[in-house]
Amino acid sequence: MILDLALGLVAGIAAGAVFFGGLRWTLDRLAASRRPLGLAAASFAVRSAAVAGLLVVVSGGSASRVLAGLAGLLVVRTVLVGRARRSLADAGREEAPWI
16 A cells, blocks of 8 residues: 555656646747747647556556555645745746746
8 A cells, every 4th residue: 555655656746747847848938939829739738648648557546546646746736836936036026926
């Protein structure tokens, strides 16, 4: 049981790194893109499929692994949002409305 949770958590952290790393990559390229809507849509589809596929493969039919994976994904999101807030505060800018 503990191994299932640990495996799910690690997979969720990896999935979060893929999802939010891909989001950052996309955001960096949107301004220069000739078709920003297509880039954003394609990026979302690829990132979502990668996360879902990773969680399905790692789950092996275990609901506890999926829930641990989702928890890992939320851990990565929480850490990255905190870093973004600190970065904005250090730059002396007001907080972005989407954070």
